[in-house]
Amino acid sequence: MQRILSSQTIKSVSRIVTVAGWVEKIRILSQIIFINLRDISGHLQIVFLNDQAEPFAKAKSVKPESVIQVTGQVVERIGKNINPKQTTGRIDLIARNLVILCPSFTPPFEIDNETRQASEELRLKYRYLDLRHERMRQNLILRSEMMWFLRDWLHGRGFAEIQTPILSKSTPEGARDYLVPSRLQKGKFFALPQSPQQYKQLLMVAGFEKYFQIAPCFRDEDARADRSPGEFYQLDIEMAFISQDDILKLVEEMVTALVKKLFPNKRLSQEPWPRLKHAEAMEKYGTDKPDLRKNRDNKDELAFAWIVDFPLFTKQTKEDFFHGAGDKLAPSHHMFTAPKEEDLPLLDTAPEKVHSYQHDLVLNGFEVGGGSIRIHQAEIQEKVFDIIGFTKDQKKQFKHLLTAFQYGVPPHGGIAPGIERLLMAILGEKNLKEVIAFPLTSEGRDPMMDSPTKVTPAQLRDLGLRVDKG
RNA sequence: GGACCUAUGGUGUAGUCCGGUUAACACGCCUCCCUGUCACGGAGGAGAUCAGGGGUUCAAAUCCCCUUGGGUCCGCCA
Numbered sequence: 001m002q003r004i005l006s007s008q009t010i011k012s013v014s015r016i017v018t019v020a021g022w023v024e025k026i027r028i029l030s031q032i033i034f035i036n037l038r039d040i041s042g043h044l045q046i047v048f049l050n051d052q053a054e055p056f057a058k059a060k061s062v063k064p065e066s067v068i069q070v071t072g073q074v075v076e077r078i079g080k081n082i083n084p085k086q087t088t089g090r091i092d093l094i095a096r097n098l099v100i101l102c103p104s105f106t107p108p109f110e111i112d113n114e115t116r117q118a119s120e121e122l123r124l125k126y127r128y129l130d131l132r133h134e135r136m137r138q139n140l141i142l143r144s145e146m147m148w149f150l151r152d153w154l155h156g157r158g159f160a161e162i163q164t165p166i167l168s169k170s171t172p173e174g175a176r177d178y179l180v181p182s183r184l185q186k187g188k189f190f191a192l193p194q195s196p197q198q199y200k201q202l203l204m205v206a207g208f209e210k211y212f213q214i215a216p217c218f219r220d221e222d223a224r225a226d227r228s229p230g231e232f233y234q235l236d237i238e239m240a241f242i243s244q245d246d247i248l249k250l251v252e253e254m255v256t257a258l259v260k261k262l263f264p265n266k267r268l269s270q271e272p273w274p275r276l277k278h279a280e281a282m283e284k285y286g287t288d289k290p291d292l293r294k295n296r297d298n299k300d301e302l303a304f305a306w307i308v309d310f311p312l313f314t315k316q317t318k319e320d321f322f323h324g325a326g327d328k329l330a331p332s333h334h335m336f337t338a339p340k341e342e343d344l345p346l347l348d349t350a351p352e353k354v355h356s357y358q359h360d361l362v363l364n365g366f367e368v369g370g371g372s373i374r375i376h377q378a379e380i381q382e383k384v385f386d387i388i389g390f391t392k393d394q395k396k397q398f399k400h401l402l403t404a405f406q407y408g409v410p411p412h413g414g415i416a417p418g419i420e421r422l423l424m425a426i427l428g429e430k431n432l433k434e435v436i437a438f439p440l441t442s443e444g445r446d447p448m449m450d451s452p453t454k455v456t457p458a459q460l461r462d463l464g465l466r467v468d469k470g
Numbered sequence: 471g472g473a474c475c476u477a478u479g480g481u482g483u484a485g486u487c488c489g490g491u492u493a494a495c496a497c498g499c500c501u502c503c504c505u506g507u508c509a510c511g512g513a514g515g516a517g518a519u520c521a522g523g524g525g526u527u528c529a530a531a532u533c534c535c536c537u538u539g540g541g542u543c544c545g546c547c548a
Binding site: 222 | 497499507508510511540543546547
């Protein structure tokens with residue numbers, strides 16, 4: 001006998017069917033027992049009558065969250081027994097046979113209660129139980145559908161999805177790198193990519209013209225509610241022979257279609273999306289990621305906006321990879337961002353006044369994506385390196401890029417919306433962890449797997465490493 | 471690196487400011503009753519060294535100090 005999904009029972013009235021899933025709720029009356037069954041498709045009420053002695057006795061002893069399989073007849077409910085609140089509320093499954101496939105301990109917190117949620121630590125320790133919550137399941141299914149939609153949409157427009165290396169090179173970009181020691185090249189390290197930025201530009205040199213990737217990115221910085229520690233995903237997009245306007249239009253069309261398809265209850269606050277100059281946003285709203293919703297209490301309002309015309313450089317005041325470079329400037333986006341055509345003459349005379357082809361995508365006060373038209377001329381790239389005070393050694397780390405630029409680079413540019421942040425902002429979730437299956441705590445720990453862990457001395461020896469005692 | 475918040479049965483909270491009876495409530499758990507429940511209902515029960523350590527006091531969940539765990543923010547995040 002084949003198992004059917006609980007949602008399919010509606011179409012199987014009066015038939016004998018077998019369903020399987022998790023016990024959500026048990027209501028025992030003296031002569032009748034109700035079990036709410038949960039599977040991936042939804043919920044179903046199973047009825048045990050005491051004229052079926054064996055399944056009735058088993059049902060009486062089964063514990064919530066156990067996995068069971070039930071064979072029985074689908075019957076239509078009559079009169080007040082119909083429950084209009086449930087999609088399967090018009091039918092019951094009258095059990096003839098019950099198999100307990102796997103019993104469950106009493107869970108450490110309540111699965112069916114959304115209002116009284118356990119602490120984050122406990123939720124993460126038992127993440128596989130936490131993910132049984134309806135909301136968490138929906139969030140992750142929506143994430144899956146979102147990825148599917150984006151892939152499909154971009155494929156339909158001639159984009160190629162190309163995977164770039166995870167084991168990559170440490171370069172002095174923005175964030176702290178995750179380092180991976182090389183066993184074969186002792187004493188040397190890979191870095192996990194902070195973004196596939198250089199690879200995607202090199203793919204443009206290679207002639208792919210339209211590239212995308214749902215790319216894992218790694219940055220070893222402290223977490224925030226809207227910034228996961230360690231890793232996150234970006235929809236990384238790059239195109240050749242395009243203007244900034246082409247990128248903005250493409251993303252706007254794609255995300256609008258995404259919202260209409262997957263989030264039909266959400267309403268876009270403005271169409272087309274407003275475009276604000278950086279200076280204008282700062283002056284009017286005091287931030288470069290303004291929340292433009294008309295009514296912030298409306299959970300279904302989505303206020304997208306583009307921020308453009310960023311300054312190419314900002315004052316370099318912080319202690320970062322530019323430390324020690326004196327009163328130099330730092331790139332306000334990244335060092336591959338192209339200066340605006342009309343500002344090119346200022347690059348030599350007044351670089352702080354140069355504006356760039358950077359664009360940020362903002363949604364309800366969150367920066368959900370950023371990108372730019374890139375520099376495709378080696379001499380301008382070198383000039384930017386000089387302005388931000390790169391030493392010869394630092395420049396050398398980008399030699400591969402400058403070399404590539406000597407072999408025919410098309411003008412190109414792109415953008416990288418953050419998958420988690422976009423989904424979180426659309427759903428109105430308060431924390432990124434609500435749209436990630438297995439997130440780390442804000443201290444960068446996984447209470448379920450108990451990672452990170454110490455490794456054996458033998459493992460370290462293999463890598464040519466030792467840990468200083470201290 | 472810094473600041474703030476926080477820790478009370480299995481879970482979520484009240485009690486802490488202003489020290490004083492058996493630490494309260496809801497959910498969950500266990501036993502019993504109930505033939506149409508769907509947040510089932512009813513009766514009863516078990517379950518907490520009040521995060522850990524030290525101090526003040528006749529007396530500490532409550533006041534003070536330290537430690538640890540958790541969360542949020544600043545720094546940082548091209």
